[in-house]
Every structure is written in C-alpha cells, then in structure tokens.
Amino acid sequence: MRRVRYDVPGGPLFVEEAPVPEPGPGELLVRCAAVGVTLPVVRKVAEAAEPVPLGGEIAGEVVAAGEGTTRFRPGETVTGLCFGHGYADYAVMSEAMASPVPGDADPVTAVALVRSGLVALGALRAARFRPGEAVLVTAAASGVGHLAVQLARAQGAGRVVGAVSGPGKAEFVRSLGADGCVGYGDDDWGDPVDCVLDAVGGDLLAPALAALSPHGRLVAFSSGGGTLRAYDLLVGAKSVIGFQMALIARGRPELYERWRREVWRLFAEGAVKPAVHGPFALEDAATAHEAVTSRANLGKVVLRP
Template sequence: MRRVRYTSTGGPLFLEEAPVPEPGRGEVLVRCEAVGVTLPVVRKVGEAAEPIPLGGEVAGEVVAVGGDVTGLALGDRVTGLCFGHGYADFAVLRQDMASPVPDGVGAVDAVALVRSGLVALGVLEAARPRPGETALVTAAASGVGHLAVRLARTRGASRVVGAVSDPAKADFVRSLGADEVVVYGDDGWGEPVDYVLDGVGGDLLTPAVGALAPGGRLVAYSSGGGTVRAYDLLVGARTVTGFQMARIARERPDVYEGWRRELWRRYTEEGLRPAVHGPFTLADAARAHEAVVSRANLGKVVLVP
C-alpha cells in the first residue's frame, strides 16, 4: 500500500510503499476513502523532535477485524480517529474510536463532519448558550470553526461574529450564517458578545477575552497556548473554560456518543453540511499541510487516497 511519511522535523512529506497493517485486538482495518488533516498533526511535523506517524480522521470500509471486536463487521463503513499511520490506503482504527457512517453519506462528508463537528458541538455545549445570546467564533473558516458558526446559529444565537486571519475569507464565513466578520488585528471587534469559541489561542486570547460582554464566557479549545490575565477576567466577571475532546471521549463515552448521534441527525434532518478544502491526493499531502499552515483553507482539509 501507499502511505505518506517524513524523516526529519519539518518534512518533506513523501509517498512510500509499506505493508498493509494487521488489526490487533479491539481494532479494525479500514480501506481509506477519505482522510482528514488535523492541526495538531501538522504542528507536530514542524515541531516534534522525532518523526511521528501521520494520523488523523479516516473514513472507509472495514476490510479486516481483530480479536474481541464486537458491533463491527467486514463491509461496514466507518469513520474515526487513527493514532497510527492514517495518510495511507489502509489504516487501523481502535473499535472505540470508530463509528458507523449512515447509508448514502459520502466518505469526504463523513470525515469532515464527525471529528470536527464533535469538537464544534462540544465547544458550543461547554459555552452553555441560551437562545438570543450573541457569539463570536475565531478561526471561523477552519474545519472546526466553520461548523461552530453554523451550529451557533442553529442553537439560537441572535448574532454570530466570525473572526478570521484574512479579509478574503469574509464572504465564505458570511455564507455559513455569520452576521459580521472581523479580522485578527482589527481595532475592536464590534459590540461585545455573550460567548466566544476560540480555536486559535496564543496572542489572540487577549482580544478574544476583550470581546466578551460582562458575564461572558470564553471556551478555549486550541493547542496554540497563550496566557489570559486574571485582571481581564475580574473586570466584568468573565470566565474561561478549557475544552478537550479526548477527555470527553475517555471519561464521558455516553456524552460523546450522544453528540455523534446529534451530528448525524442534523446532517439528515437539518441539512448540516461540512465545507471541504480540496480534496487532495496522498501525493499532494504537503500542499494540504501548507493550506493549514498558511491558514488558506476554507473548511476542512481532506485527503482522498
């Protein structure tokens, strides 16, 4: 099979031939039809001291089943998070990370919706939105952010603001349902909002907190770090909550599964659709990574083997 690999920090990425892996206990082997590119993996390629397997969200058909697997069988179509080599023709998924793809749903939609959508829905739940409140979403054109904009609107936000790195993304973000679009570095982000969903972190945390109305809530889900000054929270009684999907999946599997069902319900009944940047072939994985690094993507970056 083909898979994408690199041998030194920062790349370059290249295709190589490798044996088809075998699933272990509690695992299934999936023939990959689509692979979602994630920001944490892109960052690790540029920062990790040692090369890592290029994992990510995968969607495709189960072609082999390991021991102790229940509820999944040959021929099932699934999507889930791969912690090994995911940029490949075949990938191994842990059973607890794999979920069925409904009939009639394409692999690209499935891989773009489920993991990014789970994060977007979970972050929104953590913000405890009430109908009529106002929202601001940073990284509003990203794989998670664009779905967060749509979900905030359907959850009753009276005003949704999208924050982006480039004014060229404004039309795209407005097409998602945003009422306003602001650009990082702008002086002021308009009228204060009741909650902020922040997927950027770093230096953007300060203006994001500053965009909150008194009593406002910021939910931080970025791996970008950053510091919040206590004084900025004390003034106006603002709060910041950290959100980590891995913790929900590990400690609250009932909640995690409920969110998955909610996403598919919104897909089938309400027309929730992810936007896809690309898709790219495995040979173009470097271009896919560059789209993420340069913040050029509009929606979820996807590879199609």
C-alpha cells in the same frame, strides 16, 4: 499500499510503498476513502523531536476486524481517529475510536463532519450557550470553526460573528450564516458577545476576551497556548473554560455518542453542511499541510487516497 511519511523533523513528506497492516485485538483494518488533516498533526511534523506517524481522522470501509471486536464487521463504513499511520490506503484503528457512517453519507463528508462537528458542538455546550445569545467564533473558516458558526445558528444564536485571519474569508463565513465577520487585527470587533469559541489561542486570547460582555464565557479549545491576566477576568466577571474532546470521549462515552447522533441529525436536516478544502491526493499531502499552515483553507482539509 501507499503511505505518506517523513524522515526528519520538519519535512519533506513523501509517499512510499508499505505492507498492508494487520489488525490486532480490538482493532479494525480500514480501506481509507478520506483522511482529515488536523492542525495538531501538521504541528507535530514541524515540531516533534523525532518523526511520528501521520495519524488523525479517517473514514472508509472495514475490510478486516481483529480478535475481540464486536461492533463492526467487514463491509461497513466507519469514521474515527487513527493514532498510527492514517495517511495511507489502509489504516488500523481501535474499534473503540470508530463510529458508524450512515448509509446515505459519503466518507469525505463523514471525515469533515464528525470529529470537527463534535468539537464545535462540545465547545458550544461548554460555553453554557443559551438561545438568543451572541456568539463569536475564531478561526471561523477552519474545519471546526465553519461548523461552529453553523451550529451556533442552528441552536438559536441571536447573533453570530466570525473572526478570521484575512478578508478573503469573510464572504465564505457569511455564507455559513454569520451575521458579521472581523479580522484578527481589526481594532473594533463590534458589539460585545456572550460567548467566544476560540480555536486559535496565543496572542488572540486577549482580544477574544475583550470581545465578551460582562459575565461572558470564553471557551479555549486550541493547542495554541496563550496567557490572560486575572484582572481582565475580574473586572467583567468573565469566565474562561477549557475544553478537550478527548476527555469527553474517554470519560463520558455516553455524552460523546449523544453529541455524535445530534451532529448527524443536524446534517440530515440540512442545518449543518461541512465544507471540504480539496480533497487532495496522498501525493499532495505536503500541499494539504501548507493549506493549514498558511491558513488558506476554507473548511476541512481532506486527503482522498
């Protein structure tokens, strides 16, 4: 089978031939039909001290199941997180990380919708959002952000604003249902909002906090870090809430499952439609990573083995 890897931190990515892996106890072997490219994996390639397997979100057909698996059988289509080599024709993932794909949905849609949609919905829930409130989404054209814009609209937001890295993304964000779009460097982000869903962090945290009205809530769910002054929270009685989907998946599986069903329901009703940037062939994995690094993507970046 083909597999993407790299030998030295920072690059270059290349395709090699490798044996098809064997699923161990509690694992599934999946024939990958779609692979989601995530910012954390892209950052690991550039920043990790040693090369790491290119894992992440995969979707495809189960072709073999390891000892002790009970939920899925060969022939079923699943999606979920792979912590080993996921940029490949075949990948192994824990059955506990897998979820079913409805029969009327294709794997590319599944890999673009499920994990990113769960993060977007979870961030909205963490913000204690109420219908009628105004919501601002940073990285509004990203894999998570473009779904967060749609989910805020579908959940009854009174106003939805997208914040993006460049003016070329404004039309795309408005097509998702946003009422307005602002650039990160704009001096004026418009009228204050009740909630900010921030997927960027870093230097963008301060203007994101400033965009909140008194008693507003900022949900930080990026890996970009950043620092805020306590005084800026105090004067407006504002809140910053950290959100991490992994904690929900591990600690509250019943809530994770409920959100998963809700995301698929909203998709079936037409309220949420994932946008795919690509898909790219495995041989073009470096180009897919560059789309994420340069913030050129509109929607979810997907590889299609």
